Amino acid sequence: MSYTEEVYARVVSQNPGEPEFHQAVKEVLESLQVVIDKNEEEYRKLSILERLVEPERIISFRVPWVDDKGVVQVNKGYRVQFNSAIGPYKGGLRFHPSVNQSILKFLGFEQIFKNSLTGLPIGGGKGGSNFDPKGKSDREVMAFCQSFMTELSKYIGADQDVPAGDIGVGGREIGYLYGEYKRIKGLYEGVLTGKGLTWGGSLIRTQATGYGVVYMLDEIAKAHNDSIEGKTAVVTGSGNVAIYAVEKITELGAKVVAMCDSNGYVYDPDGIKLDIVKDIKEVKRGRIKEYADRVEGAVYTEGKGIWNIKCDVYLPCATQNELDLDGAKTLVANGCKYVAEGANMPTTLEGTTYLQENGVYFMPGKAANAGGVATSALEMTQNSMRLSWSAEEVDEKLHGIMKDIFKKVDDAAKRYGLDDNYVVGANIAGFEKVVDAMKAQGIV
Ligand code: NDP
Numbered sequence: 122m123s124y125t126e127e128v129y130a131r132v133v134s135q136n137p138g139e140p141e142f143h144q145a146v147k148e149v150l151e152s153l154q155v156v157i158d159k160n161e162e163e164y165r166k167l168s169i170l171e172r173l174v175e176p177e178r179i180i181s182f183r184v185p186w187v188d189d190k191g192v193v194q195v196n197k198g199y200r201v202q203f204n205s206a207i208g209p210y211k212g213g214l215r216f217h218p219s220v221n222q223s224i225l226k227f228l229g230f231e232q233i234f235k236n237s238l239t240g241l242p243i244g245g246g247k248g249g250s251n252f253d254p255k256g257k258s259d260r261e262v263m264a265f266c267q268s269f270m271t272e273l274s275k276y277i278g279a280d281q282d283v284p285a286g287d288i289g290v291g292g293r294e295i296g297y298l299y300g301e302y303k304r305i306k307g308l309y310e311g312v313l314t315g316k317g318l319t320w321g322g323s324l325i326r327t328q329a330t331g332y333g334v335v336y337m338l339d340e341i342a343k344a345h346n347d348s349i350e351g352k353t354a355v356v357t358g359s360g361n362v363a364i365y366a367v368e369k370i371t372e373l374g375a376k377v378v379a380m381c382d383s384n385g386y387v388y389d390p391d392g393i394k395l396d397i398v399k400d401i402k403e404v405k406r407g408r409i410k411e412y413a414d415r416v417e418g419a420v421y422t423e424g425k426g427i428w429n430i431k432c433d434v435y436l437p438c439a440t441q442n443e444l445d446l447d448g449a450k451t452l453v454a455n456g457c458k459y460v461a462e463g464a465n466m467p468t469t470l471e472g473t474t475y476l477q478e479n480g481v482y483f484m485p486g487k488a489a490n491a492g493g494v495a496t497s498a499l500e501m502t503q504n505s506m507r508l509s510w511s512a513e514e515v516d517e518k519l520h521g522i523m524k525d526i527f528k529k530v531d532d533a534a535k536r537y538g539l540d541d542n543y544v545v546g547a548n549i550a551g552f553e554k555v556v557d558a559m560k561a562q563g564i565v
């Protein structure tokens with residue numbers, strides 16, 4: 122057995138019941154095989170891979186809160202502090218009923234490489250809760266966030282661990298979390314990113330992940346003498362990442378014909394009207410089904426299957442494993458040429474391989490969606506400097522970072538003779554910086 126296979130077998134046996142974590146580790150270790158082969162003895166001696174796959178720390182805690190009926194509810198809260206070799210732990214908080222340790226470990230693990238690719242000094246972490254904000258009143262969300270932060274505040278800080286948003290955590294939740302942190306610690310510091318513009322937030326952070334995905338897509342297209350203009354696109358999800366991916370890709374001349382949420386998808390052959398989606402999702406917190414009630418010619422379909430809509434570009438921006446092998450086969454059969462992951466690990470391993478083997482340019486989430494966390498790091502910088510940059514300045518920096526990530530990923534793949542394999546390129550380029558820092562810092 123090779124060293125990477127041994128470590129993968131160890132991860133499976135020592136972390137039972139964590140399939141998403143196994144999946145994320147498998148993809149990375151398989152990509153790293155070519156790097157490890159060059160220096161296997163040294164990596165083995167230092168147990169680099171064993172250390173890389175073991176979180177530095179996992180904090181898990183009880184979150185009790187009182188609902189609007191006066192009944193006490195209890196949720197689980199977590200923070201996975203995965204790797205701090207290149208900077209303070211950095212990564213989002215997810216509030217969704219599906220959240221468990223496996224999902225947060227996969228997300229924290231991915232975050233290590235993503236954050237490394239940004240070129241900024243941020244380590245990898247992730248956290249969250251199985252709390253479901255859907256259908257809760259603002260007061261219930263506040264009560265939950267305050268209880269969650271009462272415990273989490275013991276383990277985070279502007280130079281220690283800086284959480285942000287993810288699924289189910291947007292501006293409203295970050296506000297309640299920030300207020301409680303400040304009250305407990307008495308510190309006005311950049312302990313969270315994605316803050317509001319009047320209290321330390323950065324312009325463009327809201328748009329950054331979605332815009333970044335499209336800046337990345339633009340680089341991939343240009344590298345193959347193609348362009349986004351005139352393309353037909355499908356963007357999955359209708360949350361923060363999806364909405365701003367649609368905004369930017371439309372600006373660059375593509376037509377988005379379908380979006381979805383966890384209930385179903387809408388198809389609008391004339392092109393999705395984003396102001397209506399924003400009103401439904403950002404203002405009313407409603408369902409995507411309402412789009413078809415408001416727009417003539419748009420059709421709503423209940424359930425999964427958005428990949429059946431023919432497109433040139435497919436941007437999965439909802440959640441993990443939303444695109445499986447059958448979906449990948451349908452995309453290829455319909456002539457899709459580009460897949461860039463706005464979500465984290467939205468494509469299964471089988472789906473990814475099928476797309477890559479059938480001529481689709483596939484950019485994995487850890488590179489494609491890194492614009493969000495990169496702009497979070499820019500928010501941290503502005504907080505430290507106690508000043509705010511203009512929207513143009515932040516957007517320009519974000520664009521530059523996405524171009525740089527494409528180059529790093531593309532170069533790493535080429536160095537190993539695996540041209541256009543952006544999965545391998547992203548994992549290798551992300552790994553190289555982290556491993557260098559880990560080696561320099563000794564056995565910790
Ligand atoms: P939001 O909560 O704003 O939106 C999530 C969207 O995905 C909603 O449309 C939601 O539908 C849908 N969705 C969530 N879970 C499921 C599910 N189990 N099945 C089907 N659809 C689902 O989250 P974000 O847009 O912030 O995050 C989306 C993805 O992007 C996640 O994978 C996240 O980790 C990743 N990401 C986010 C970044 C950020 O800056 N926010 C940065 C980098 C990556 P519904 O409302 O019905 O639940």
Ligand code: 2IT
Pocket residue numbers: 211212213214235283284285286287314465490491493494495497
């Ligand atoms: O998956 C991610 O990169 C995020 N949810 C954003 C993390 C951050 O710290 O901005």
